[in-house]
Amino acid sequence: MPALMPILTDRVALVTGGSRGIGRATSIALASTGAAVAVNYLHSENEAANVVAEIERAGGRALAVRADVSVAADVTALIEAIEQQLGPVDVLVNNAGTATFVDIDHLTEVEFDRTLAVNLKSAFLCTQAVLPGMRSRRWGRIVNVSSAAARGPGLVGIHYNASKAGLEGLTRGYASKVAREGITVNAVAPGPIDTDMAGPLKAANVADRLPVGRLGETEEIAQAVLMVVGNAFITGQTISVNGGASFI
Template sequence: MVSLKGRVALVTGGSRGIDRAIAISLADAGAAVAVNYLQQEAAAQEVLQQIGKAGGRAMAIGADVSQAADVARMVGAVEPALGPVDILVNNAGLALMRTVDTLTEADFDQTIAVNLKSVFLCTQAVIPGMRSRQWGRIVNISSGAARGGGGVGPHYNASKAGMEGMTRGYAARLVKDGITVNAVAPSLIETDMVRQGLASAASRIPLGRFGTPEECADVVMMLVGNAYMTGQTVALSGGLSFL
């Protein structure tokens, strides 16, 4: 396992499912972890309790990461408490299930703000400190919907495809500053949303099952531990799709 002792990680949307597994994995590797949430404060506190029981350091911070003022407040609270952010995992996301006929402009704007604008805002907020230390890891949680049709809607496709483009754009511009920027693109992962709405979809996966949040966290940890890999998207699909 990669050692992250002395490092500080910020995980947006880090209280449930994939984000919860990522936060716990980072803490298990020795990082102090800030767990961001918007509404699920109780779930975030549960993550903190689990990290604390294992001897780790963590804090929960409520913020709407689609709003610049909230992001500035969040980073401004995390760094005095835990230290400068070395690792950013952009995982906050919104998946509004819409058809072409029911999709509205408000749905589109909200999805782009939460899934894409938040990546820009959080990344911009931590870049100066990472540059000053010549070390940083940024991992964006995308989706197989960035390349396939998916089941959520075209607004979601656009937000995740944009995220992967932003990943490459930042990677190209930060590589000489010791900062790597990569993405993980899970397809069908066993979360509450998938269990409730897409349970029958497991039969479409060549491996025959959904992925687990812990398997997503494993890929994030691989990217955090690799100093040479940047600008890449790692597909996690059980053989459903290939990059």
Template sequence: MPLAPDLNGRIALVTGGSRGIGAAVACRLAEAGADVAVNYRERTADAEAVVAAIAQTGRRAVAVAADVSRGEAVAAMMRRVTDSLGAPDILVNNAGIALIRGIDDLTEADFDQTIAVNLKSAFLCTQAVLPHMRAQRWGRIVNISSGAARGAGGVGLHYNASKAGLEGLTRGYAARLVKDGITVNAVAPSLIETDMVKAGLAPTPARIPLGRFGTAEEVAQVVLMLVGNAYMTGQTVALSGGIAFN
């Protein structure tokens, strides 16, 4: 069995795909043979750079701007993706925000925005791709969670709640879609080497037993594994460098 799935003929949609984990996932999916829609909200140049990198692999790609926390924007994005590439067979719900707040600084607006972007967006995008996946009786959905779903984390309780909700959403969809040939899983990274992590959340990897931050590429490897595995569903795969064990 090959280590990477053969995704030739498949269409993938990656939300929040303009940089970091999303960009790494989009490129790995393309390397495995998929045509990829790269969703972004504001970083047009970054998204176009990911599309250009995918084009180097010989696969088709399109950058699609949309605020995936809004239903009408998701519907418009799906029309654009379907017209440009075809209906998605693979969905990676990666879009998210991490507003670092203490309990006394957290506002209702912060809480609502975090739930909308980190959790509601996954619901909206999943609902949008299900008709096609069900019709063909094949689909792969991977949600990007966080170790904060089960631990204290450093962002704030609003972030904890959004990621714990995302893992509940993962299990709920998995249980209801397993008979349709659709798998739904999550990946929960902790302390991946991003600008946000190094700038304030964890300036050094001192608390990681492995002795370094994780990489976006390592997260993408797990996403590819989940896309290629037809038997695993409803699971959360943690990447923490030894910080925590399931």
């Protein structure tokens, strides 16, 4: 029988945007299963170092690597650094993202393009970079961190909605192409989560409107990531983790 939780000893995981919030919780969760974890960051160097230190204190292996994953050259350098110091990437969690609250009257082309680059293009670039190795080994797990905004109105703005809806389309497209090669591709779609970006959610009293009556915890998203990493029969799916905000 397959294990109820993934056993990732001798596997290498990359978590983009892994220094804070959902990325931090996911990095630590993957390390707890035995994976060596590359913690990608762009600006949060100290936070990334703290995640690495926490993993190492627990007896795991980790590496903090700076890269702008919306830039192809940075992604190439990122993957090369991971392969040299940890090994080839077996598990990719495309978590890097941006969420600037802008309404339609003030949304600019620059902000629209930036949001799609960070939230969507980065997942494409990182997936393209690790897929050849996964295909040659005939094993891989790719998890894209989407959002409830991909299928609902959301609070951030239409630029964010579009980027996350595109990410779920990317998920299904890749899943259909590589399933027979031992690679699964899924998305996890958080609802309102209590992170350092949750200020507007709290100001809008979003928690009071959720059936569970609270915001989600980052560790609850990490649990969902582990679930799809550990299940070889789930692919092309979006797992909603939203406190009952919707039942789609």
